[in-house]
Amino acid sequence: MSGATVSSEERYSVFPFYICLDVSASMAGAPIDGVNEQLPLLRARVGEDPAVAEVIRLAVVTFSDVAHSLLPLSDLSLVEAIPRVSTQGRTSYAAAFERLREMIEEDYLKGRAHGDRWYRPAVIFISDGRPTDEPERWRAAHQRLVEPTWKRRPNILAFGFGEADPEVLAAVTEAKPNRAFIAGPGTEPAKIVPELLTGLIQSIVNSSASVYEGDARLQLPEVPSMTAIPVDHLD
Amino acid sequence: MTPVQAAVPQVRVDDLRIGDLLAEGGEGRVFLLPLQPHLVYKAYRRPVPAVEAEDLVAWLRGLPSTDPDAAARVAASAAWPCAVVVGGTVGAEGTGDAAGVLMPRAPRRFSIRHRDGNTRLASLSYLTADPAHRAAAYGVQLPPAVSRARIALVCSLARLLAALEAGNPSVGHGDLSTKNVLWSLQRGPEMFVIDCDSSECYARDGSGLAGSGLAGSGLAGSGRRRAMTPNWDDPAVARGGNPTPMSDRYSLALIFLRVVGAANFPIQARQRSGEMVSVDFAVPAGPGGGPLLDPGHPVWDLCARGLSVADPAARPPASAWVPVLEGLLEGTVPIEAHDQRPGPAPGDVVIRPALVPHRRNGRAPVAPGFSVLRPRVDAPAGGGLRPWANPTAPGPATPSASGPSVWSEVRAGASRSAGWWLEVHGRMVTSSMSASRRAEGVRLAVFCGLLDLALLLVGLFVVAMVVSPVIGL
Numbered sequence: 283m284s285g286a287t288v289s290s291e292e293r294y295s296v297f298p299f300y301i302c303l304d305v306s307a308s309m310a311g312a313p314i315d316g317v318n319e320q321l322p323l324l325r326a327r328v329g330e331d332p333a334v335a336e337v338i339r340l341a342v343v344t345f346s347d348v349a350h351s352l353l354p355l356s357d358l359s360l361v362e363a364i365p366r367v368s369t370q371g372r373t374s375y376a377a378a379f380e381r382l383r384e385m386i387e388e389d390y391l392k393g394r395a396h397g398d399r400w401y402r403p404a405v406i407f408i409s410d411g412r413p414t415d416e417p418e419r420w421r422a423a424h425q426r427l428v429e430p431t432w433k434r435r436p437n438i439l440a441f442g443f444g445e446a447d448p449e450v451l452a453a454v455t456e457a458k459p460n461r462a463f464i465a466g467p468g469t470e471p472a473k474i475v476p477e478l479l480t481g482l483i484q485s486i487v488n489s490s491a492s493v494y495e496g497d498a499r500l501q502l503p504e505v506p507s508m509t510a511i512p513v514d515h516l517d
Numbered sequence: 518m519t520p521v522q523a524a525v526p527q528v529r530v531d532d533l534r535i536g537d538l539l540a541e542g543g544e545g546r547v548f549l550l551p552l553q554p555h556l557v558y559k560a561y562r563r564p565v566p567a568v569e570a571e572d573l574v575a576w577l578r579g580l581p582s583t584d585p586d587a588a589a590r591v592a593a594s595a596a597w598p599c600a601v602v603v604g605g606t607v608g609a610e611g612t613g614d615a616a617g618v619l620m621p622r623a624p625r626r627f628s629i630r631h632r633d634g635n636t637r638l639a640s641l642s643y644l645t646a647d648p649a650h651r652a653a654a655y656g657v658q659l660p661p662a663v664s665r666a667r668i669a670l671v672c673s674l675a676r677l678l679a680a681l682e683a684g685n686p687s688v689g690h691g692d693l694s695t696k697n698v699l700w701s702l703q704r705g706p707e708m709f710v711i712d713c714d715s716s717e718c719y720a721r722d723g724s725g726l727a728g729s730g731l732a733g734s735g736l737a738g739s740g741r742r743r744a745m746t747p748n749w750d751d752p753a754v755a756r757g758g759n760p761t762p763m764s765d766r767y768s769l770a771l772i773f774l775r776v777v778g779a780a781n782f783p784i785q786a787r788q789r790s791g792e793m794v795s796v797d798f799a800v801p802a803g804p805g806g807g808p809l810l811d812p813g814h815p816v817w818d819l820c821a822r823g824l825s826v827a828d829p830a831a832r833p834p835a836s837a838w839v840p841v842l843e844g845l846l847e848g849t850v851p852i853e854a855h856d857q858r859p860g861p862a863p864g865d866v867v868i869r870p871a872l873v874p875h876r877r878n879g880r881a882p883v884a885p886g887f888s889v890l891r892p893r894v895d896a897p898a899g900g901g902l903r904p905w906a907n908p909t910a911p912g913p914a915t916p917s918a919s920g921p922s923v924w925s926e927v928r929a930g931a932s933r934s935a936g937w938w939l940e941v942h943g944r945m946v947t948s949s950m951s952a953s954r955r956a957e958g959v960r961l962a963v964f965c966g967l968l969d970l971a972l973l974l975v976g977l978f979v980v981a982m983v984v985s986p987v988i989g990l
Binding site: 292329336 | 635637786794
């Protein structure tokens, strides 16, 4: 029988989530209002439950012409409030992917220095539009984010509504089944955003439970107004 | 053994006025009852044979005739099913199924008020981490690791489980997890167990009696799945299996480890993979500089045996924990604790003491090379036994994304020091009044005298050098 030592300092591996949110000008009005109403609920639901906060780390990245870290990767129990979001500019997917890659690498190294162990991070990509940067540019940035040789490459879930392009979202999730979702035609963004974030909160809470089983699983959010983007057949 | 038979109240779901949803789980949803605010209604998602719930209701209703003390303890410390609900689509009449059960609602004191003003159930998760982190996160003041309050909480749970074990038949809860075991220090240390409708009655040979008709119905059992919460489950039970009569014993040892140690000690995955587990356990120093919790105390042996996966049958019953924990609180070691040791420990979990420095920044250095479960000793300023803390007391300054402020650290440190001072003096008085511990009392009196003299001199110095010039003396 082999032996293992467990100390009072030993913590569970953490499950990092990066919410990557489109805040381009087209998100103005009901969509961004919905985001600003839901983010405090996300903080409360995850941060105020010690069993969930223990194993979940969450960051919020916003992107338009450029990408910002709205909330650095945090233990939400130690976060008083997530800053409000405002809209501006266009929709640079490249900026989002580049920022995500930088943040994940930095956060991982910082966490490791403090003795944290990570499950593979999850990126929740939310957009209401097509990328406004050149396809070569955002695809190159995306390629760096999902590069197979990069050990920290995240699992990506993508959610689109409004003018979002299903094919682009499928590419963002590397055409993996049940990773990209699109709102049904004509669905009001005012309805979609609260529904999406509510489902997302529940998915994060459910994912935290799987961490305690020693086998973290990314639980898909239930968003009734959205459907999974079908994966193409190979030619 | 004569199974207890007692009339079981049955309520039609149509006769209930169902209020707001209180909680939701895999097995059912729990609703408030506006007309019976002391009760909740748990509505099952899928049909559950009514006879199972009836057995549990009957078990407690019959207990006062054989053991009134145990009945009182269970009634006070557990949300035990008190009526079976039938009707509706899930428990339609004539099917033999229950739509749900009525259970007592956890008293308000088993909740915690966060800094944001909202109250939440006082789950065990608050206690299984560094209290400084919980203070920074939620503004709640919690007793330090290895404090009297934490030991007394576990003792309260052990008394309840001993009452369940002593019943005829005995009963196992089966899922003593963070969300099912609540705690309070408001009226002294207490624990309150919820979700008791998944409990199971056991025959003397350990076989389940679910649905065997204690209430007189005589229907066959259902083989109902009784899930255990991940991270609080019994690793001796195969995944997907139901808890055994030994599972509550494992849970009690695990809860002692986590609540008294104020840490998670994630051991189950290792135990499931067949590894021998060694736990490094930090113990603060007592007034005399030695470990507050003696590394040779029988409680460590109980804990190691209780956590064993190699030999679950050797896990000590809750009744063995009660005198040991009570002795720990009183500063005595019960003789029977030594006499009841059933031979050598299984050995897959081992406890050994080690002295380490006081933890800094919430993390204590871990001595390399140790391969066994060992209590560690921290400096007295960082913890120690102290009077009961109020979990709902306002906490330190509001935290931000950057973590606790220096001021909150200072306040927390002052609070811990004051608690330790009170504890030392309390122990001195208690020991001095006990004939068997008079020598310890004298030693503590000398220590307290020197401590107070030093504090007095520091106070006089501060007054002379700082306060007097300010007020013009």
